Amino acid sequence: MNLGSMGEGKQVDAIFTTIALPKGKLGKDALKLLATAGLPVEGVDTETRQLVFPFPDASLRYIICRPTDVPTYVEYGAADLGIVGKDTLVESGADVFELVDLGFGYCRFVLAAPRIKWEEAGQSLETLLSISRRVATKFPRVAANFFAELGQQVEIIKLHGNIELAPQVGLADLIVDIVSTGRTLKENDLVEVASIFPATARLIANRVSYRIRYRELYSLVEKLRQASQSLN
């Protein structure tokens, strides 16, 4: 919920609905979803330096965020709605409503190991984990939950990208990362040794604004839900 300026030099107290859009891999599909839902998208680009796109006639504005920041903008109410990968959402631990599985941006979390280590362990996860204790990941919360469920104690090393590098230079024995085509694992001679959970893009909402502005937001959410169904 935000107070916006309505142009013509005239300041009007208009309540904009703010939607946080991710730049990067999900940006294009997010814009396609908005267009399919009949929302304005003229001139919106998730990859430029313009970070706010207001549409006063529709009382709507989009803000362009780093994907990992989308849950934060929504949780704090700087955005009413947001589009974010389930992977990022779970990792953030943000207290938001998860409203719609939008279907695009499919990937899945895996535990992966260097092929040679996996073979040395006789392709047994138990054996592998008895000799491999350091895990590199961009997703420490997801990794910690996964190992806690297995009842395994490991050391988790947080990285910000190119996770597949860590086992090649001895920083870690294993990685927890998202996989889509599997190409990156293959190119780095890593193999999936356990599947954790799948992820797709989600529509999320700020808990307070979704309650207070239920009517407007519900109608927007339904348009987006129907658009996602028609695209999948």
Ligand SMILES: Nc1ncnc2c1ncn2[C@@H]1O[C@H](COP(=O)(O)OP(=O)(O)OP(=O)(O)O)[C@@H](O)[C@H]1O
């Ligand atoms: N290889 C992939 N194939 C398909 N979807 C992916 C892939 N990698 C990531 N995703 C999905 O796209 C989302 C955004 O990924 P992207 O690489 O654009 O940003 P990021 O680097 O994870 O975020 P940040 O820049 O904030 O760290 C991920 O959270 C995930 O849901």
Ligand SMILES: O=P(O)(O)OC[C@H]1O[C@H](OP(=O)(O)OP(=O)(O)O)[C@H](O)[C@@H]1O
């Ligand atoms: O299975 P694939 O289709 O090869 O995709 C998987 C890769 O995509 C993601 O990386 P990203 O491109 O987001 O870069 P990052 O390492 O900087 O996170 C993920 O972390 C893998 O490295």
